[in-house]
Amino acid sequence: MITDPELDDAWETGRAGEQAEAAEELAPRGRAEGAAGARRPWLWALGGALVASAVWAGGLYAFGEKLAAPEISYRATENLCEDFRARALGQIAGDLHRYRPMNQENDHPAVRGAICVLQNAETVSTLTVRAQVDLHDKTDPGPEFDVPSLWLAAQVGAGATESVQGLGERAVVFVMPGDAVQLRVLDGGAVFTLETYGSGIAGDTPADTAAIQSALVEDARALMAALKKD
Known part of the structure; x- marks a missing residue:
């Protein structure tokens, strides 16, 4: 954890006294000692409040850093194509692991990523599948999750985005012009990203989106279960 350099022992023990002395310097001179003595508890209370505020602020920063780095619920994969079996898509397009995944x-250190690309033919594929898993070790990906991909929009044009219920914390599907779909x-x-290109069906049969x-x-649900930490 990154600590605030101002929160060491020297700061806690010395700075309060300095604050008290500074406050006392600013107090009007010439009053009776009894009045000054009555004033000193308030000065020490002020110094204690300053220390407590600094400690609280340091704790808040530390707590903020803890929030910024989410606890990862999934393990890193050494071979995503082995973990991503694509059985449901295979029922539409045939064996997707047959042709050189x-x-x-x-x-x-910030994002551990893995990509797997599958297709159902050696040269001309009627369905290409791209799976990607990104484990965010430093920052929470939640605030930026709903931001659409500018690259994707530039490549395929405008599309329709729909939320998917009952899958992870949040899930969205993006249906693009033509036969492309992204989940x-x-x-x-x-963050799990699954994309398909093509209908998966030979000939001129329309894609069953x-x-x-x-x-x-x-x-996606099967992949998440495969990578879920015990």
Whole structure:
């Protein structure tokens, strides 16, 4: 924990006396000693109040830092493609682990991230799935969770955002023009992002967006259970 340099023993024992002496210096001269003696308890009370206020402020800063760094409820993954099975999406598009899953991890001190990309064909895939898990070790991702991705909007244009009930602390699904769908889940200091591109069905059959959204929710719930700390 980061401590305030002003809260060491020297500050607590010396600064109160200095405050009292400074206050007494400002008091009018020439009064009877009895009046000065009656004034001194108030001066010491002032010094004690200043110390107590500083200690309280330091504790508040420390408490704020504790709030800023959430307790992570999920473990880091060494291979997200092994933890993310995508079984529900596989029922729509076929075995997504058959064609060389692409896996990558980033062990950054602030955010530990992992990405897995799956597809249901070697060259021309009718469904591509991208899963990402970000564990936020330094700051709470909650305040920024609902901010839409500018990069995503620039890539695919405007879309419709809907909240998803019963999944993590908060969850939203973003349906983009065409066949792209993104699901984001906030829970326990972690953000889970699942994206699909393509209908998953060969030929000119329209994409069943509702079925893909349902599969995304089911596979996200399974991934969260797989990475949940005991």
